[in-house]
Amino acid sequence: MARIIDWRSEYKLKLQSADNAVSRLQDGQRLIFPTMAGQPHALIAAMGRRLRDGKLARVRTGTILPVPDLAEALLQPEHSDQIEWDSLFCGNSDRPGIFEGRYDMTPMHFGQMPKIMRDDMQVGAVMTLVSPPDADGYMSIGISIDYTKSLIESAGFSAVEVNPNVPRVFGDCQVHVTEVDAIVESDNEIFELPNPPGTPEDEKIGAFIAERIPDGATIQLGYGAAPSAVGLCLLDHKHLGIHTEMFVDPMRVLMETGVADNSRKSVNAGKTLYTFAAGTRQTYDFLHENPAIEGHPVEHTNDTSFIAQHKGMVAINATIAVDLTGQACSESIGGMQYSGTGGQADFVRGAMLAEGGRSFIATHATAKGGALSCIVGGLAPGSVVTTVRADMDMVVTEFGVAELRGKSLRERAQALIAIAHPKFRDGLQEEAATRGLSPKRAGS
Secondary structure (H helix, E strand, O other): OHHHHOHHHHHHHHEOOHHHHHOOOOOOOEEEOOOHHHOOHHHHHHHHHHHHOOOOOOOEEEOEOOOHHHHHHHOOHHHOOOOEEEEOEOOOOOHHHHHOOOOEEOOOOHHHHHHHHHHOOOOOEEEEEEOOOOOOOEEEOOOEOOOHHHHHHHOOEEEEEEOOOOOOOEEOOEEEHHHOOEEEEOOOOOOOOOOOOOOHHHHHHHHHHHOOOOOOOEEEEOOOHHHHHHHHOOOOOOOEEEEOOEEOHHHHHHHHOOOEOOOOOOOOOOOEEEOEEOOOHHHHHHHOOOOOEEEOOHHHHOOHHHHOOOOOEEEEEEOOEEEOOOOEEOOEEOOEEOOOOOOHHHHHHHHHHOOOOEEEEEOOOEEOOOOEEOEEOOOOOOOOOOEOHHHOOEEEEOOEEEEOOOOOHHHHHHHHHHOOOHHHHHHHHHHHHHOOOOOOOOOO
């Protein structure tokens, strides 16, 4: 109880300017920021100032999806020789630098990141946004719990940025004042991620998937227009549950309308579980002290064996291209890294192992304004296989659903060709023939 009683004095002792906190970084240290909206504005701005002044320690830094403020402070091309950027999941801000060879990337499954960061990467520093402390001195990292909570426990230096705009979330996402090394205060607005605009193709994909999700199912939605469209197509469903890595606006809508009440979840009944949130201010306000929602570290939410305990688990994710055997490339365009591994495989495998579980991988049938097919004879050289064919269940385009689980290679090829854009189907049949994947002739 002593640390709870004395936390206010310790808070004052640890409270300092962002510049002072950043000055404590050391050369050679590996520094990790949380996913997206949890990235601390004031601390990052201070790093940018020291970088421009030539005073920033030479740290190896990375995160999942750097927000614009981080890109402006640290990822300008003229500073690429002064900062070693190692992306964990690239986005608009660091993708060009990775393309051009200025930055590097470390591929990992989302659920395995805390263990790898602790045991293999030897991460030495972490900086994150937190809510103001409660009466007992506990601060919430409810925007991005992900690997951050684990790093606060294991890294040699942790700096938190206390911001009243951070929602206080229930679950295993509390950090005590006594557990951190430096405290900074700010009141900057938190990064918002609006729901991506959908297309008629997304609406068709959403409808195809929604009609295959039964009432009472537990769902996970990845980010993207197609998964978001699924959420909006579920408004006529009943008693859905949510167990997900990313909490997004459509999930808030499903909970507000009573569609997702978690009443039939076989695990954590009555609760939505997630590990990071990215949405609008309305969604962050919805998370604040909401007894129906819990935030947990990613090693828990994305644990395949834990996902598999959810009866009727349905995972919905997006991809870039799928070959005729069912391999999905979700993170590169050919050999060029486009995004990251993320938690797709965690949830695909967990859903496949769950009783009554299903997994959907969605893609538009074409890309580049209809010039390219996303159903391909073979993945382009260098393509990263994110979901292997043995894990593939259902692939969805605006032309239908290919059910692949338990199907032979020939059956898979024909099912996938049937959901390709019609103008590419003849060419795909020709490619299938060269691979021995044509329909078997009667009597042969």
